Amino acid sequence: MTSSESLPALPPQPADRRRWFALAIVMTAAFMDLVDVTIVNIAIPSITRDTGASFTSIQWITAGYALAFAAGLITGGRLGDIHGRKRLFLIGIGGFTIASALCGFAANPEMLVASRILQGGMAALMVPQVLSIVHATFPAHERGKVFGLFGAIVGLGAVSGPLLGALLTEWNFFGLEWRPIFLINLPVGIAGLLLGRKFISESKAPKALRLDLTGVALVTLGLLMLLYPLTRGRDLGWPLWGHVSMVASLLVFAALVVFERRKADRDGSPLIELSLFRVKSFAAGTAVQLTFGVVMGIYFLVWTLYLQMGLGWSALRAGSTGIPFSVAVSCAAGISVQKLVSRFGRKVLQAGALLMIAGLLLYIWVAGRYGSAVTPWQMVLPLVVMGVGMGLIVAPLTDAVLSGVPKEHSGSASGLINTVQQMGTALGLGLVSVVFFGSIGDRLPPEAMGAAFVDAFQRSLWWVAGVLAVIFLVMFALPARPRVSPGQIPASDQAESSDQVPASDRAEGSDQAQDDGLPNEPALTS
Structure with missing residues (x-):
């Protein structure tokens, strides 16, 4: 069945035009979340100067958000299935806006960390509904185009965050230093809340579901037992309880699987639909999402620290350096879904992984060749190669993971997708203390700081390249070709x-x- 054959059979819908407004609203919310993850990195030096935050506090400003986000995503997705995705989206974007205001007016590092954790929790209610609303609103023959747009938004959000953060920090509006990076969310969030009420259609699982509180407790406990020791380990001297906690988290996850399987048989309302993993594309795609999250968690934080604290660049210079990367990601994301995946299937994603590895190797060479005297122009080639590679992964991967998911479980699936990626990001942020700070002495003289940061940056990129090699191999488990040709349902x-x-x-x-x-x-x- 072709697109031309199927479209005339569809009855005219007054809401058809409104769904594109709904898409713009949820994509803006997703963009706001992505920007908020990366915008903080570029403002770290300003936050440190203004609040006197320690390295531990700085790490928690980034990792605390990721932890709360990862711990609540599955629950947020399931709540959308039960109570309505539009309702949870509006609650999430409203809470995210309030938390952003608290971050912007934080009086000390402790309040900022607490507000960031709240912000991550609200994002966990908002973000799973984005893919769920798309999945429930758009017919299959349009989702490829929509996920192509989503991939472009991911690329823009990932790197425009540092640029926007640099501009807001450098301009120092009203003497507020770093605070506008959070306060800018207020008008966007309020607009999204008002427009979302008008244009987004409500959807929920057709079968009555109940929230699995035991599953929520087990998921949250397992994630915290794994990620908290990893994040704090180096700062605390890697205590024995941290290793025990990380190992015990695997037992908690095993207990979760057993419990969810029994609950599905008993009343059909598990928190995690384990049956989703029978779909090969979903199972393989979530594995790729997890490892890709590790890459993003390590790379973006380390890259920002290298440019500002290692090379001594201003926030504006560091942020603008990422423009070639952002443009490359956005262009490649749009082309990959629209033109390439239908012809080459998973080879597009694997080519993306190889290109990212090539870009990292180029970056390692550039950093070693020019040292502290490196210029933004010398970074353009590796950043473009990496950006094209990332664009070939992010957009097709989302479409591949959700393509075989039934609509009544789209919230749970979306929550799982985002959870594993955020879990990977949190793991990556935790590993930064090992792969980056682990190679920098605690009491380096100022004159040795630049060389130490360059060396630590190169070491970190080798780690990232190794993880991408694993991703390349895992991608062989993805379907070789798209399951449905363009236009088919x-x-x-x-x-x-x-x-x-x-x-x-x-x-x-x-x-x-x-x-x-x-x-x-x-x-x-x-």
Whole structure:
């Protein structure tokens, strides 16, 4: 079935035009979250000067957000399935806006850390609804285009955050120093809240679900037992209890799997739909998301520290250096979904991993060749190569992971996707203390600081390249080709209501699933 054949069969919908407004709103919220993750890194020197924050506090300003985000994402996604994705999105964006105001007016490092943790918790309610709303609002033949846009937004958010943070910090509005990096969220959040109420359509799981409180407790406990010792380990001298906690977290996750399996059999309302992992694309994609999150967690923080604290660059110079990377990510993300994936399948993602590795190796050479005298122009080539590689991964990966997920579990799936990526990011941030600060002496004289940061930066990039090599290998588990050609409606859409997809299209989607040897929805529903 081609796009031209399926579209005339769709009844005219007054809401069709509104869904693009809804997309713009949720994409803006996703952009705000992504910017807020990276915008803080560029303002670290300013925060340190203004508040007297220690390295431990600085690490918690970044890692505390990631921890709260990762711990709450699965729960946030499931709450959207139960109570409505629009409702949870609005609660999340409202809470995120309030938390941003608290960050902007923080009187000391402790208040800033607490506000960042609250901000991460609110983001955990907001962000899973973004992909869920997209999955529930757009038919399958349009999702490739939408996820291409999403990949471009990811690329823009990842690097425009440092640039925006640099501008806001350098301009020092009203003598507020770093505070505008958080306060800028207020007008965006308020606009998103008001427009979201008007344009986003409500959706929830068609089957009545209940929140799995035991599952929530086990997920949160397991993540904290793993990530807290990793984040604080170096600062505390790697105590024995930290190692015990990290090992014990694996037992907690094992208990979670057993409990969720029994709960699914008992009442069909588990926090985590383990049946989702029967879909090969989802299982392999989440593994890639986890390891890719580690890459992002290490790279962006280390890169910022290297430019500002190692090379002594201003926030504006450091932020503008990332512009080639941002442009490359956005361009490659759009092209990958629209032009490349339909022809080359997972080879596009694997090419992206190899390009990122090549860019890292170039960056290692440039950093070693020019040392502290390196200029932004000498960084352009490695940044562009890395950016193209990242763009070839981020957009197709999201589409691949969600393509086989039935609509009633889209919130849970979205929460899982974001959780594993944020868990990877938190792991990466924790590893920064090992791979970066671990190679810098605690009492270096000022004249040795620059060379030490250059060396630590190179060491960290070798770690990142190694993780990307693992990602390249894991990608072999992804489907070799897209399951559905452009214009076709996949099996995941067979649960869509008749006012969205005609019965004939749903039947054809089911036939497609059988032809591809994929489980259809009944096999995925608890």
